[in-house]
Amino acid sequence: MTKIKPEEMLTNAFSNDHKALIGFVTAGDPSFEKSVSEILTLAQAGTDIIEIGIPFSDPVADGPVIQAADLRAFAAGMTTERVFDLVAAVRQKSQVPLALLVYLNNVFKYGYERFFKRCEELQIGGLIIPDLPAEERPEVLPFAQKYGCALIPLVAPTSGQRIPKVVAGASGFVYAVSSMGVTGTRQQIQTNLKQMIAEIRQATDLPIAVGFGIHTPAQAAEIATVADGVIVGSAIVKLIAENDSAVSAKLDDYVQQLKTAIN
Known part of the structure; x- marks a missing residue:
């Protein structure tokens, strides 16, 4: 039997016209044990892909909700190594497709070869690296390809003519950024997503998820x-921040509402 590469697990989550729900959590928020429980709750509720954020001191793409989660995770003793320990704990009970949101300095400090090897061992399907421009991707791409881990490209509303370059050689899926600025809930999304997604589709056959x-x-x-999947982050992190005894039930209910809406 041919072993499925971790990156293929991400793409397969969009198969058969199924609209994928991708949920985000910050690793270690508010603690190692609770973070494992939250991820398993999201998986059991039917979240198709779970994006796990590695806490970082200067998360330039993240708004105040996720920045606060990073601080709680740091206070709980989270490190890059502990994030891999956390994923290992999740993998004891679930094979849900996983991706990591990580800033490049964390990968560089850990060591490219060592980082991607751990991703393969734990069946982590891809990395979203917000501060890795397309021009610098060749520095990292050989390691990603060696270990079957996607470098998931971020396409912004301003990408325009750069879209073919941004998605060239990508795998997993494309992360389409709905709005300029940092992460966080918005009452309205002003971007012409239909046009933006049409331009992405001209450049790649990969599924497209909007966050x-x-x-x-x-x-x-x-x-x-208009998209193949929906990414929800800050709203989930807000529920987790309440840190009460009902958080699992709230996450389960929220995921059910989202799944019903998109499918």
């Missing part, structure tokens, strides 16, 4: 009419 600002089921349903 940044999506938090209501109605927004998710609207996005799903």
Whole structure:
């Protein structure tokens, strides 16, 4: 039997016209044990891909909600190595497709070869690296390809003519950024997503998921009419920040609402 590469697990989550729900959590927020529980809850509720953020001191793409989660995770003792320990704990109970949101300095300090080898061992399908421009991707890409880990490209509303370059040689899926600025819930998304996604489709056959600002089921349903998947981050992190005994039930209910809306 041919072993499926981790990156293929991401692409397969979009198969058969299924609209994928991608949920984001910050690793170690508010603690190692609770973070494992949150990820398993999201997986059991039907989240198709879970994006795990590695805490970083200067997360330039993230808004105040996720920045606060990073600080809580640091206070709980999270490091890059502990994030891999956390994923290993998740993998004891779930094979849900996983991706990491990580800033390049963390990968560089850990060592490219060592980092991607750990990703393969733990079946981590891809990395989203917000501060890795397309021009610098060749520095990292050989390691990603060696270990079957996607470098998931971020396409912004301003990418325009750069889209073919941004998505060239990519795998997994394309992360389409709905709005300029940092992550966080938004009442309205002003970008012409239909046009932006059409331009991405001309440049790649990969599935396209839209993130940044999506938090209501109605927004998710609207996005799903033009995209292959919906990414929800800050709204999930807000629920986790409440850190009460009902957090698992709240996450489960929220995921069910989103899944119903997009499919």
